[in-house]
Amino acid sequence: MVKNALQAQLLKAGLVDNKKAKKLTKQVQHEQRTGQNDDATFKAEIDRAKQEKIAKDQALNSEKQRILEEKALKASIIQMIKQHKVQQTDGDIAYQFIDDNKIKKIYLAQQVYNALVSGSLVIAKDQDSYACLPKELAEKIDQKMQGFILVNNNTENNSQTTDEEDPYAAYVIPDDLMW
Known part of the structure; x- marks a missing residue:
């Protein structure tokens, strides 16, 4: 029939x-029973799906690898900060700086304060506290990853350009002004 x-x-x-x-x-x-109709299109679709899955897996693996490398870099920077920070910083002179748009205050010894103001020491973020580091180490850390160095009183960066029309150009404001 x-x-x-x-x-x-x-x-x-x-x-x-x-x-x-x-x-x-x-x-x-x-x-229809054996699935041989449109065999070529099924194979092409299966191959395309495999290629998409491989590309997606490679993208996920590269993202995971990048995250792991970033974590390892952060861990090494934190370890460098812990090993090389200046130990005897406690004192009675307050030093104020900005961290995450908030004004923070730490109390330093006079010698550490003078080194910090002159630029030979910098303030770095040490997980939940702050550490004073030598300037050379801070430059290495800043090259590796931004965001750890909070205060860097570099003398080259502090040279101010004066505008000829500025009425207060003759008055220099010191960086270590105590309030």
């Missing part, structure tokens, strides 16, 4: 005989 209308029309027109129609319907049924 004929399964669809097209086959019936072809049989009536005499273009296909009964035997050939049955053979074609059996072949279509066999292809």
